[in-house]
Amino acid sequence: MPDITTLPIYPPAQDGDHGDEAIPSHPLGVKPSGNALLASWSLRSAIGSFQLLPDDLILLLLEELDAPSLLRIGRTCKAFYAFTRAEELWKALFVGSPPATFTWRGSWRSTYLNLPASKVPMVDCSHLYSDALYRPFNCAHIVLDPYVTKIPARNQIPRLSDLSPGEFHEKWADTPFVLTEPVKSWPVYKDWTVGTLLGRYGQGTFRAEAVDWPLRTYGDYMADNADESPLYLFDCGFVSKMGLAVGAPESTPNAAYWPPACFAEDLFSVVGSDRPDHQWLIVGPERSGSKFHKDPNATSAWNAVIRGPKYWIMFPSGDKRPPPPGVYVSDDQSEVTSPLSIAEWLLNFHAEARRTAGCMEGICGEGEILHVPSGWWHLVVNLEASIAITQNFIPRAHLGAALDFLSNKADQVSGFRKNVVNPYEKFISGMRETYPELLEQALEELQKKAEGKKRKWDDIVHGKAEGETEEQNAGGFSFGFGDDSDVEVP
Structure with a gap:
């Protein structure tokens, strides 16, 4: 699948053909990568050597962690807090090991951790620029x-x-x-x-x-x-x-x-x-x-x-x-x-x-x-x-x-x-018992199609052009598989 085009500079809005209603702000303030071009600094510098990795790769690595590990990494800096809040991480954890009893609390993370809304901190990550984090939010709020x-x-x-x-x-x-x-x-x-x-x-x-x-x-x-x-x-x-x-x-x-x-x-x-x-x-x-x-x-x-x-x-x-x-x-x-x-x-x-x-x-x-x-x-x-x-x-x-x-x-x-x-x-077996005539007609049609495909293949293999007689083709070029057997082509 081709790469998705970088999202526009924040705040994004649909173009003239797709309405004028702007997408609301990300709850943590995360912005598309394009905004980094005009930014004086970025929270991403706080993640050390991990900043050498693409954001999508960071999320792939985080998928390998359990819930306690995600929480610990999320406490190290604002940037990692935003990465570890990605809903797909917590959805995968929930589906892989669902709690015996739970109450849906508006997000996969809150539901998995059983956190009421009052216990979910809203950290300001407005200086983090990431398409990988912003794209799901943008897609969840497009106007249909x-x-x-x-x-x-x-x-x-x-x-x-x-x-x-x-x-x-x-x-x-x-x-x-x-x-x-x-x-x-x-x-x-x-x-x-x-x-x-x-x-x-x-x-x-x-x-x-x-x-x-x-x-x-x-x-x-x-x-x-x-x-x-x-x-x-x-x-x-x-x-x-x-x-x-x-x-x-x-x-x-x-x-x-x-x-x-x-x-x-x-x-x-x-x-x-x-x-x-x-x-x-x-x-x-x-x-x-x-x-x-x-x-x-x-x-x-x-x-x-x-x-x-x-x-x-x-x-x-x-x-x-x-x-x-x-x-x-x-x-x-x-x-x-x-x-x-x-x-x-x-x-x-x-x-x-x-x-x-x-x-x-x-x-x-x-x-x-x-x-x-x-x-x-x-x-x-x-x-x-x-x-x-x-x-x-x-x-x-x-x-x-x-x-x-x-x-x-x-x-x-x-x-x-x-x-x-x-x-x-x-x-x-069921068709033969209940609709024998319909079955025979369908099987005959399939046989004709199969024979038609085989004839086309034989023409290609033996170099016979459409409308050409066998005598006209006798001296023409052909290629084979080293023997005279019929080869079934998928």
Whole structure:
């Protein structure tokens, strides 16, 4: 990932295209590195030989220390106090060894050390100039509105009231879109707020990234945090934890919600209880969300907003398409590298992304549901405190993609229980029993694609140009591998 541009001289403000609201002062007075150019002295000189190291390296070294060591180093000088106050250090300590009982106190450091606000000293570090320390604070306070408004007409995600299954399969399975009506008939849409969830399920434990917290504790976190990347509740077991009935209301008494008709067909259902995780409750504060990713196992997805609007920016993928700006992918696409946070990506790459071919953007509001086609890159950020339900599924249009992924990227398959030894064979067996014709069609299409790729490779290996006959090519140049065997090329 390229280096992030040095932040502007303090106090920074967004440029003319991104609003005029200035970022507030850092709580310790730390300023961006650029301010050192005009400073007569710096607190950094007090750290001795450590001043020879880049700030990012100092933070990496501090990651190796336990809490007592961080506290001792922080008492040596103001500069080290500021470095040891970095929230990511204390978040890592908390996640690695969470206290048996705790009260959220507004920051990871205060929570880990059980410090009330009155016991947290506010040391004046206004002569410390560090992008590494200032950047997370800057990112935690950027104004989102300039990035999510004035969406170019060419980028706007289509909005429809509803779709029939036939319309979806014939025209819309490969395109993102927002449906504005189906969710509004769900009982959970009419009933759920952050307050009602906390009242009913506050003592229940839910998964929020790397921690399992009572919902009440997560509610305290939502109401009072200043994280660059706020913790995101993303729980795949919520249906059973909350005792919800899910299914079409005509067949499921007291149904809490159900997929819209156009998403009702889900071919992954053929594996029954062995299917991978596919339903999630998503709850998060403003600025929380998901960095660029594709949904697992080549599935499509729908994401229904119950409370709080979400901004989406999306890109199609393919063999000849690069990933979104600022996103770097390994050759087998198993590893994705991108900026540390959504805010950092918005600051550095959003303008370029908006100009990139294929970019689609939109806001999915309360009572609306967004379709994510298989293979599409997407970044999502909550514009307010949000509640959503999402579900992954395989429509018939993307059966081939799912089969290809399960078969050829077995090391990247996720969500299955450990007792499912061969997900591909499990899926094939279920499809053969329930949808044999669809399965045969998809397998034939995959075979044709594989043969087409092999023919192209053979043409390259043997030097045959497009449209050239065998006789014309007889004396041409070719290269091989030293024998006459067919070589399978990945």
